[in-house]
């Protein structure tokens with residue numbers, strides 16, 4: 197299935213709204229996490245939303261954001277070709293400093309949606325900046341996600357010490373004035389590692405914002421950032437009340453680090469020279485009886501394990517949000533047949 201654009205993503209969100217489920221939106225920086233996510237989505241027959249942050253693009257481009265963005269997008273596009281479910285690509289937390297890059301992403305149809313985060317600015321400036329991006333995207337089909345309110349914690353290049361929850365009255369005005377297609381709300385979650393049970397999650401605000409937008413005939417799926425720490429019952433509750441996209445990054449980062457940590461601890465003696473053996477990386481221990489074990493230090497050995505573990509956790513998260521068995525590809529094929 198070729199990578200799908202914004203028009204199909206809009207249809208996928210409409211279906212989620214109608215049928216009461218949500219999508220996880222999953223950050224990727226490198227191929228192992230991406231392949232693990234695709235494996236889980238394929239097995240669950242769920243469409244997949246992957247996203248790239250500005251920091252991830254910069255990292256993947258060796259310091260150059262645009263190069264990294266193109267490289268990562270291309271990897272996603274190519275791998276999507278052999279995925280039987282729909283694969284969507286979002287840009288996560290891009291800012292007013294990224295305008296040139298956003299313009300390129302839109303012109304070259306690199307993505308299905310993109311987020312402009314001007315939530316650190318005043319309400320009026322937030323509207324103006326988000327509006328500018330919505331106008332750039334106009335006609336491309338690419339959806340624009342904007343944020344109202346501030347989410348506590350550190351997300352990549354964006355850090356906020358304080359949290360300001362989203363005001364339901366302002367939400368309607370904001371969506372109408374900015375032309376945003378999706379609205380990221382601040383309702384008590386935090387970026388990074390957080391404990392769901394100690395968050396004061398404002399589910400009342402989710403319900404109210406969702407209802408007010410509906411009353412105003414504004415179809416803007418609600419997005420929850422910083423949702424990695426939420427307990428399964430909290431996830432189900434926010435989806436019941438109207439959240440359609442839950443951003444997930446920290447889970448995969450932890451699974452990645454944890455898997456690599458366990459693997460290298462287990463196989464340390466096959467990789468690190470034992471005591472008494474002179475360290476000789478350059479000649480690969482040519483003068484010693486001892487040799488490191490290639491089948492253990494080959495990056496693909498730990499990489500395959502990371503893919504498997506990411507797939508396992510992604511499967512759990514897909515089950516939580518209920519997107520399995522709802523791929524728009526299958527319904528499209530059924531319509532075509």
Ligand SMILES: [Zn+2]
Pocket residue numbers: 289351387421422443
């Ligand atoms: Zn976020």
